[in-house]
Amino acid sequence: MFDFLLAAYDRIPTLVGMKYTHTDLLDFSNCSRFFSPSFNMIMGYEELMLPAAALGCDAYVGSTFNVDSVVPHYLEILAAVKNNNLQQVRSYSFPYYAHAILTQDNQYNYTTDLFRL
Numbered sequence: 001m002f003d004f005l006l007a008a009y010d011r012i013p014t015l016v017g018m019k020y021t022h023t024d025l026l027d028f029s030n031c032s033r034f035f036s037p038s039f040n041m042i043m044g045y046e047e048l049m050l051p052a053a054a055l056g057c058d059a060y061v062g063s064t065f066n067v068d069s070v071v072p073h074y075l076e077i078l079a080a081v082k083n084n085n086l087q088q089v090r091s092y093s094f095p096y097y098a099h100a101i102l103t104q105d106n107q108y109n110y111t112t113d114l115f116r117l
Contacts, residue, residue, distance in 0.1 A: 002030045009035065017046040019061055029055045047076065050089065053081040 001020065008015055017040030020028050025048065032041040032055060043052040062097025064070050080088040
């Protein structure tokens with residue numbers, strides 16, 4: 001993505017941000033640092049919210065963000081990162097509260113035990 005942004009940045013004056021939905025955190029970091037502060041990188045892969053936050057990301061898009069019971073946990077994570085509370089950050093584990101189980105009919109089945117800390 002870095003190569004694309006390098007080529008497109010001067011050619012597309014309305015390009016001011018992008019949703020980054022990939023697992024390559026080195027590329028995400030390079031894009032964020034090189035084009036910052038005039039460009040907004042939005043992490044679109046919620047499983048990587050925590051490491052992206054450690055890289056300075058402050059905007060996120062994710063499918064599980066629409067589940068009311070999960071939102072407070074995400075906000076707690078971001079607050080802990082912002083406050084440099086590494087012990088609290090380490091206590092969070094995405095498999096327990098941020099993953100949905102795909103059922104046979106391809107519908108998401110959110111269970112309360114997945115959302116515990």
